[in-house]
Amino acid sequence: RTTQAGWMARALVAPIRVNYHIEHHLMAATPYFKLPQLHQRLREGEHVPKPPTYWQVFQIMASQAPQHPTAPVSSVVDRNNPSASA
Numbered sequence: 001r002t003t004q005a006g007w008m009a010r011a012l013v014a015p016i017r018v019n020y021h022i023e024h025h026l027m028a029a030t031p032y033f034k035l036p037q038l039h040q041r042l043r044e045g046e047h048v049p050k051p052p053t054y055w056q057v058f059q060i061m062a063s064q065a066p067q068h069p070t071a072p073v074s075s076v077v078d079r080n081n082p083s084a085s086a
Contacts, residue, residue: 001051002020023039
């Protein structure tokens with residue numbers, strides 16, 4: 001998915017325009033420095049949706065994460081044989 005990346009995201013998680021994922025796969029021969037222009041043209045033609053920010057992606061992923069309770073240690077470790085796992 002394409003993601004909006006501010007200066008901090010570009011510095012930390014999206015160097016050389018890796019946040020333009022959809023555009024890269026649509027036209028893989030496009031140089032990374034032209035991906036913003038490609039994205040703009042695709043947005044103008046309504047071919048791609050407005051991308052979320054990295055924070056919005058994080059919130060989406062967190063809300064879809066399975067809600068499993070933490071297993072108690074007693075269910076993982078056999079007290080009679082600590083080297084064996086359940």
